[in-house]
Amino acid sequence: MNKVIFEVTQEHLETGLRGYPVGYCTTSFVDPQKGLFYIDQPISELGNGEPIDVIYMLLNGRKGSQNEINHFFDDLKKRAHLSPKVIESIQALPKEGHPMKLFCSAILISGMLECKGDYKEDCLNIIAKIPLIVAAVISHHAGWSLGRNNPEAGYMENFNELLNVPNANKEELLRIFKVFNILHYDHGGGNLSAFVGKSVASGLEDIYGSLASSMCALAGPRHGKANQDCLEFTKLMLEHLGESATQEEVEELLRNKLKKKELVFGFGHAVLRVEDPRASIFYELASKHYSDHPLIRMAMLLREAGPKVLKENPKVSNPYPNVDAISGALLTAAGFSFPEYYTVMFGMSRIVGIAIQIVYERCEAREGKGVAIYRPKYFYKGN
16 A cells, blocks of 8 residues: 555644545445445445345455355344343333434443443344344334334345334335445445444444444434435425426526525535435436336436536535435335434444444454554644
């Protein structure tokens, strides 16, 4: 690896460490022109696959044979249970506030009662248990009955049955849940939720506490809650323009919003300079299965109008849609019209990648010594 010397100037301070290398990520990376890769595979080739296959690859750094994946799934199935006390404790949590608060609490509760104190074992355990934890959180908050836990059914198949969404077409939900789950597993090592979780783990907090901190980071509107905000924005555009809106009308409304310095949601990305390939996968699914749905039609109009309008400002480095521009609309069209749970769904997926990254930093980095406790330097600034 070539040595790169970074000169830190005053202009680099208070910029969120953006662009500064602090370590290695063994699971994924984001290329500005090609998008997200898991190991060495572009997400465009993985998004419509099976969750267990992709999780195996992230854990082992390579694709597995069918025999290896079968053995891996057998192991996960044995781990995919929670003690009754965990479920009872989750169901005793208050329902007030955003369900991400319940989710973070549920992870801590699970750690209190089920943590082994071994990063590798706890990584596998949380990956196996997280569909059940999330289903318990959502069903409790929503007032639904929690379905029967049946890990034999499949990773997301079991989640779909556990969640037991009322009046939903479970086959349609499963199709979208699987893709949503795979597309959100990981996103490099420096995104906020991953970095926070690894930072907390560097103090030798267990994996459950570290992941709870990750999910607190994910809960903010600049990170995981963006999918919820983008859906609300799409709904607002539909409300203003109606179901028969044209691209020209969408463009005009976007320009007016920008003139008023109002936010336009669903466009831009810290690293990418093209349309997010994850969004492209979702757009293809939406076009194939839900093209007549009003929200999908508006999302498609925004896909075309947004970049055109944003390119009119030379300061915009990436005018293209990101994954949040379409994910909420697609979940809604598929029958999961509960945006308050979209960030929880995001978290269920992202925990997979962050847990694996924590194992690397605690057990493998620096020839097994682990990454040192995070301690960036701050300069004193008087009043």
